[in-house]
Amino acid sequence: MDITLLAAKIFGVYLVVAGLYMLLKGKTIPNLLRDFFDHPAITYLTGFILLFLSAIYLLQYNIWDGTWRTIITVFVWLVLVKGLAYIFIPQVLNKTIVKRFKGVFAFYGLIAVIVGLYIYFLN
Numbered sequence: 001m002d003i004t005l006l007a008a009k010i011f012g013v014y015l016v017v018a019g020l021y022m023l024l025k026g027k028t029i030p031n032l033l034r035d036f037f038d039h040p041a042i043t044y045l046t047g048f049i050l051l052f053l054s055a056i057y058l059l060q061y062n063i064w065d066g067t068w069r070t071i072i073t074v075f076v077w078l079v080l081v082k083g084l085a086y087i088f089i090p091q092v093l094n095k096t097i098v099k100r101f102k103g104v105f106a107f108y109g110l111i112a113v114i115v116g117l118y119i120y121f122l123n
Contacts, residue, residue: 003057003060003061004061004063004069004072005122007057007061007072007076008068008071008072008119008120008122009119009120011072011075011116011119011120012116012117012118012119012120012121012122013116013120014116015112015113015115015116015119016112016113016116016117016120017116018109018112018116019108019109019110019111019112019113019114019115019116020109020113021109022105022106022108022109022112023106023109023110023113024109026105026106026109027105029105030098030102033094033097033098034094034098037090037091037093037094040090043086043090044086044087044090046083046086047082047083047084047085047086047087047090048083048087049083050079050080050082050083050086051080051083051084051087052083053079054076054077054079054080054083055080057076058073058076058077058080061073068122071119072119075119
């Protein structure tokens with residue numbers, strides 16, 4: 001299996017699961033995020049893991065050919081940026097995410113499920 005296709009399947013499953021969680025338990029997310037960001041070591045470790053895994057992928061498969069592989073590359077770049085944000089500006093993320101998205105997690109959950117299913121069933 002092509003590594004990009006494998007990454008698409010993994011991202012698809014992740015988005016569907018995360019989207020379903022947002023749809024079903026969206027009201028618990030602000031508390032979950034507050035607990036997550038209250039533990040700097042866990043936040044840093046999560047950021048480092050995201051940075052490490054996305055860098056491995058991007059060093060080998062940074063594809064910008066305009067096909068579905070470009071979508072995966074964009075997602076991996078977003079994961080890299082998210083990892084850097086967890087490492088360098090976790091408190092800004094905490095305040096921004098909880099304030100801005102507090103009432104609309106269900107909407108973003110639905111979008112995540114749709115995008116996740118689309119990405120999963122590519123090729």
